[in-house]
Amino acid sequence: MTRTSLADVACSIARATDLFGDAWTVLIMRDVLTGIHRFDDLAHDLGISRKVLAARLARLVEEGVLERERYQEHPPREHYRATEKGAELHAVLLALMAWGDRWYAGEAGPPARIRHLDCGHDTDPVMACGHCGEPVTADNTTALPGPGGRTGPGTRVLGPLLASRASCPTRTEP
Amino acid sequence: MTRTSLADVACSIARATDLFGDAWTVLIMRDVLTGIHRFDDLAHDLGISRKVLAARLARLVEEGVLERERYQEHPPREHYRATEKGAELHAVLLALMAWGDRWYAGEAGPPARIRHLDCGHDTDPVMACGHCGEPVTADNTTALPGPGGRTGPGTRVLGPLLASRASCPTRTEP
DNA sequence: GATTCAGGTTCCCTGAGGGAACTTAGCAGG
């Protein structure tokens, strides 16, 4: 809900952020993917204003991230569940959680563990290259203009940290 | 900058969101990790109000995500660069970008590609299990209370989509 | 018929964001 809409910027981060760059939206998705589906439960769990919750849910439904579904007829009751598009935000939440665990967990350790059912172990999720499976970090990646980009000096893409560090002006002593 | 601060909630997503659940903050980090380090350049690139930019940068420095550094003495000039803590937000940005690419890229394809320098290929970054290396999704993970959690009915952790779907009330036809 | 419950809407008020002008400190040129 940025005043200046980011939906038309040629950057997938900006486009995603236009929807997901809002604290309440993130937490709503966390809750929905955690199994909280009903309006009142969400409102109570989050401590969010009901007005804002209604607005966020409407936006998420409009964007195809959630769907509003009648789950009983008498009395008629609706709830919200994640679409495939919404479920894939799981990766973003995991990344956020991993970062929060790493930098904010106290001495006791992180507040939650993620168990990977396929291998049966508690996991530390990492971003991996879809091609070779090795971890991708700011240091071993670089960004290049893609086919759908308005390539040019104004185009912002997620880029190389090391390269930018190297090209960054350093102290110019006399 | 949520009115109700989330910093003390026993959930790493909420804690991370307290800082990173803001569109401008996300885009500032994208820019800094892309090589834009100076105040005016950020202001110009983002089209953000200078007041808000100053506030966000101060917060990010305070949180140890960025550091303000003098890069020349005459005249004195400062810029911002990512700390290790900040650089690790790269994973969150990648996840966001991957999601944006998948759901908002037009027919032309995504606006940018990420090249993985270690293997030399353009990559589709995926969340992988740090233990076995296989992909982690909403469907093959479950969340358990962690050592640092105030475990109890109020504790919210990122959870199992499938389980929640299974336990979710479905139509009760008469 | 009165109460409860789910799922919202409506109201008012404050405070965060947008926009633009102003400030400060150090050069740079004429």
Place this chain on the structure above:
DNA sequence: CCTGCTAAGTTCCCTCAGGGAACCTGAATC
């Protein structure tokens, strides 16, 4: 020496989004 320029913020005003709480509606339950 005076003016101008640039980087990096500040300050000011104004609007609009968020918080909080009350209200509403349809259906069931007491």
